[in-house]
Amino acid sequence: MAKVQDVEYPEHLYYDIENQIWYEPLGDETIRVGMTPIAVALAGEILVFTPKRIGREFERTRSFATLEGGKWVGSARAAFDGLVVAYNEALIARPELLSEDAFGAGWMLLVRSTHADWRAGLVTGSVVMQAFSDWIAADAYKDHSD
Numbered sequence: 001m002a003k004v005q006d007v008e009y010p011e012h013l014y015y016d017i018e019n020q021i022w023y024e025p026l027g028d029e030t031i032r033v034g035m036t037p038i039a040v041a042l043a044g045e046i047l048v049f050t051p052k053r054i055g056r057e058f059e060r061t062r063s064f065a066t067l068e069g070g071k072w073v074g075s076a077r078a079a080f081d082g083l084v085v086a087y088n089e090a091l092i093a094r095p096e097l098l099s100e101d102a103f104g105a106g107w108m109l110l111v112r113s114t115h116a117d118w119r120a121g122l123v124t125g126s127v128v129m130q131a132f133s134d135w136i137a138a139d140a141y142k143d144h145s146d
Helices: 037-043 089-093 125-137
Strands: 002-004 007-009 014-016 021-025 031-035 046-051 063-069 073-077 082-087 109-113
Touching (some): 007 125, 014 125, 046 089, 063 082, 063 109
Antiparallel strands (some): 002 007, 021 031, 031 109, 063 073, 082 109
C-alpha cells in the first residue's frame, strides 16, 4: 500500500492521476472503476451519482459518469475507450459510499476496454505514492474545475 495524505492507496490498482480515477482488472476482461479519495475530498459531499447506461460505449477522456457534490459538479472521465458493463446500484441509492469506502463499496462502474492496451499511461505499483505527490505539488487539482 502507498500512503497518500494519510490514506492507503492499493498498489495493485491502476490510477489515472490527472482524472483521479482508479481501475482494477477483475480477470474476466472487466475492469472495476472508482474515484480516488483525493477526488472525493475535493468534490465535498457527494449527493448524486449518475452512471452511463449499461451497454453504452465511452471514449477516452470523455465522461462515463457524472457526480454532483457539495463543492463540485462534474464528470468522471475515462482513461481509455470502452463499454459500460454494470454500475454500482448501491452508489446510486447512497452516494456517500464514495466518501465512506472509495476503494470498496464506493466503486462506480464495471467496464470492458475496447483495446488490450488500456493500461497505457496509468500508474501502478511502487510509483503510486510519488505520482500522487507530484500531482499534488504541481497544484494540478486546481486546474480541474469541470
